[in-house]
Amino acid sequence: MTGIRTVMVTTPALLRDVIKQLIARRVELDVVAELTERRALPRRLEAIRPDLVIIGLRRTESVALIRTLLLRVPGAKIIALSSDGRSAFGFELCLYQTNLGDASPDRLSEFVKSRAAPALPGSSPLKV
């Protein structure tokens, strides 16, 4: 198996299969698990260590859940579908590097006060 190790989380079968096939036709996926138990999710993901998690968010769930999951599997990407299925967001932990030049006090203090720059157009830092 050389595909992207993927975990599907709690989407109805039909929607899960559609999105799985949709991505699988463009990227080689290897679905290693389909999980439904929410409470054990962080622990299960930590054990599986997937490359990709596709999760259908429930109405009451927020980005805080994604943060929890990413901290358990920092190398993974997460695609989160909104509860109505009409939109999706991608999440990943990134390492940012900022050139501080000759380490002047101003640059250092500026860096301390600033937030990391977005990595991609359309991406943005999150407050969670």
Added chain:
Amino acid sequence: MNGAQKGNRTASGPLAKGVSCAPQAGNAAGAPHSLLILSDIRFFREGLAETLARDGAFHVVGAVAGVDEAFCISRASCVQIILIDAALPDGLVAARRFRDLGPSVRIVALALAETEVDVIAWAEAGASGYIPRSVALDDFVAFVQEIIRGQQACSRQVAAGLLRWVSGASGATKQSSATAASPELTAREEQVAALICAGLTNKEISRRLNIGVATTKSHIHNLLGKLALQRRGQVARWSRDHGSYFVRGVSPRDSTSSPPLSPPSSGRLVDNAPARTRPP
């Protein structure tokens, strides 16, 4: 994933935009049925279109998000099957509109939360069948083909609910001659009324129908006006007095006759798969 899967992308282009050519209408010589997908969830409609186009059992004439566009395509392309996403806002209204295209067009509710209330609402709107959201994609084509043959696989709960509904409707018919003319409620108002009769709170109704609480209150306000009632508590009484007009034996809160309400049909992406039986 196999090589064939990776190599074949024939469907994604034209279907994503909406329409491809529509060669035929008949199926006597084994030609594929012409099919239209109506869903405002992009990945869903485009993914399904790809899958069905690859399968070859159907000729997908379009996968669109708008009802008007779907209606135009249906009339221009002699569509035989219209799959309407059950989560589509005003999907029931759309189904009623497509029903007017004639009996040769089969309307199928797509990814339906398989509850009695929803199934009955779609049946009343003119759906020939429904595909539950719990169906695996591998079984999807077979499911649609069964519906074309006039069959419908459904859960035990839904089968029992339909029997109760028919029984209640029969009783209502007998009583209807003695009662006033039917109020002209919208499909959504009827849904809200049925859920009120089932004992749901405004919040639960909102969750169930995937609408805001304010919208729910607005529907209730309107239906109370049309029924000439003062309070929502009077709706159930009115329904009983009119031969279980809204309820017809359906009680979403009754755990013996229906799947649980939460988190289920409210959450579009929450799995809820009751036991299933197929007709012989």
